[in-house]
Amino acid sequence: MKITLTMDQSEHFRDYLRRNGLAFTTSRRTILTWITEATGHFDTEELRESLARHGRKLSPATIYRTLPLFVRSGIIKETIRTGDKARYEHVYGHEHHDHLECLRCGRIIEFMDPGLERLQEKVCRKHRFTPVEHRLAIRGYCSRCMPRKGRRG
Amino acid sequence: MKITLTMDQSEHFRDYLRRNGLAFTTSRRTILTWITEATGHFDTEELRESLARHGRKLSPATIYRTLPLFVRSGIIKETIRTGDKARYEHVYGHEHHDHLECLRCGRIIEFMDPGLERLQEKVCRKHRFTPVEHRLAIRGYCSRCMPRKGRRG
DNA sequence: CTTATTGCAAAGCGTTTGCAAGCAC
DNA sequence: GTGCTTGCAAACGCTTTGCAATAAG
Numbered sequence: 001m002k003i004t005l006t007m008d009q010s011e012h013f014r015d016y017l018r019r020n021g022l023a024f025t026t027s028r029r030t031i032l033t034w035i036t037e038a039t040g041h042f043d044t045e046e047l048r049e050s051l052a053r054h055g056r057k058l059s060p061a062t063i064y065r066t067l068p069l070f071v072r073s074g075i076i077k078e079t080i081r082t083g084d085k086a087r088y089e090h091v092y093g094h095e096h097h098d099h100l101e102c103l104r105c106g107r108i109i110e111f112m113d114p115g116l117e118r119l120q121e122k123v124c125r126k127h128r129f130t131p132v133e134h135r136l137a138i139r140g141y142c143s144r145c146m147p148r149k150g151r152r153g
Numbered sequence: 154m155k156i157t158l159t160m161d162q163s164e165h166f167r168d169y170l171r172r173n174g175l176a177f178t179t180s181r182r183t184i185l186t187w188i189t190e191a192t193g194h195f196d197t198e199e200l201r202e203s204l205a206r207h208g209r210k211l212s213p214a215t216i217y218r219t220l221p222l223f224v225r226s227g228i229i230k231e232t233i234r235t236g237d238k239a240r241y242e243h244v245y246g247h248e249h250h251d252h253l254e255c256l257r258c259g260r261i262i263e264f265m266d267p268g269l270e271r272l273q274e275k276v277c278r279k280h281r282f283t284p285v286e287h288r289l290a291i292r293g294y295c296s297r298c299m300p301r302k303g304r305r306g
Numbered sequence: 307c308t309t310a311t312t313g314c315a316a317a318g319c320g321t322t323t324g325c326a327a328g329c330a331c
Numbered sequence: 332g333t334g335c336t337t338g339c340a341a342a343c344g345c346t347t348t349g350c351a352a353t354a355a356g
Contacts, residue, residue: 023330023335044320059338064321066336080233080288085320100282113276119269120291127262128296129253135233136289138273143281176310176355197345212313217346219311238345 009036009075009092016073030056031066035076041089041108080137098136104145162189162228162245169226183209184219188229194242194261233290251289257298 013032014024034051035042044063051058067088070076075092079099098116100109116136124131140146166185167177187204188195197216204211220241223229228245232252251269253262269289277284293299 021335025330025336027337060320061322061339062337065323080290083231083239100277100280102282103285109280109282111276111280113272116269116272116276119266119272120289123264123266123269124253124291124293127253127264129255129262129291129293130299131291131293132256133293134289134291136273136287137233138277138282138284138287140277140282140284140286146283174310178311178355180312213345214314214347215312218348 012092013070013073013075016069022069027058027062028066028069030058031063031070032075035070035090038090040094040110041079041087043085043087045085077133080135099138100142101137101139102142102145103139104141107142107144109142165245166223166226166228170222175222180211180215181219181222183211184216184223185228188223188243191243193247193263194232194240196238196240198238230286233288252291253295254290254292255295255298256292257294260295260297262295 010032013028016022017024017028030051031047034047038047038050044060044067048058048060048063067076071078071088075090076088077091079087079089081087095112096117097110097112100111102108120134121131123129163185166181169175170177170181183204184200187200191200191203197213197220201211201213201216220229224231224241228243229241230244232240232242234240248265249270250263250265253264255261273284273287276282
């Protein structure tokens with residue numbers, strides 16, 4: 001059984017703000033709530049539109065200025081991006097995981113393999129490298145988008 | 154001993170162009186040569202400046218229109234990016250590898266671990282996912298930038 | 307000659323910033 | 332009140348695109 005020692009995420013964030021002399025404003029509370037309830041992966045536009053649909057309009061500037069606070073406080077992090085725009089994922093309280101990204105439908109399958117983690121640590125030791133974070137993304141086709149056996153793009 | 158079955162990269166690229174009804178122009182030859190001789194990792198600006206220094210000025214438009222051809226033909230590929238601009242690496246004739254990226258000095262250490270590759274395939278099979286490519290980057294501090302034993306960020 | 311390619315300058319798009327007004331503490 | 336925040340609009344940096352001139356096959 002796993003006990004998640006939950007100083008609740010909201011507390012954690014407010015704490016971060018306090019320690020840095022920053023205010024817990026309405027905007028920040030709104031975004032925090034949204035992130036908590038969101039599916040996990042999002043970009044700035046999705047966030048803004050979703051809030052707007054719920055009657056809470058925030059300017060792009062505010063979004064762009066606020067997200068870094070959530071990143072620095074460890075609530076969310078930026079995911080790998082190949083092009084276009086920044087994407088974030090909710091990490092606070094979530095286990096670490098890596099991604100399978102479907103190139104056709106965009107689905108993201110999260111997975112976590114202890115063996116992979118262990119091997120990565122081994123590689124780091126071998127190169128006398130001190131890891132801070134790692135990102136592994138495998139891109140390809142999910143079972144729904146590649147139903148025929150043996151097909152290759 | 155490893156025999157690299159080298160249809161030479163230039164041949165490979167010209168072949169790609171021919172098959173697609175595209176021309177092997179002076180600009181494209183210039184870039185191809187540069188990529189062949191470059192250190193492996195670069196961005197558009199580095200490419201452009203370097204060529205300019207060697208007396209071969211190309212417009213940004215040309216660079217931006219040409220690099221995708223090299224990507225599609227399998228000569229180079231885009232690397233992971235966390236922010237800012239696109240970076241590429243030379244892959245044709247190189248073994249597949251992953252990256253250790255030093256957050257302080259920017260050094261990139263390439264490595265390849267067969268065990269990691271195998272485990273990734275296992276994960277894909279488990280999720281009935283057909284991989285096309287993967288990117289693994291471990292970010293942290295290299296031995297030169299983190300000389301003290303046992304330190305952690 | 308015909309079609310692809312290049313450079314230029316303008317447009318696009320995500321993101322950042324200066325500034326004055328507004329809110330948190 | 333004082334200082335951090337916000338929105339607005341302008342600025343930015345990277346990348347893309349329309350167009351007329353040019354080179355490749």
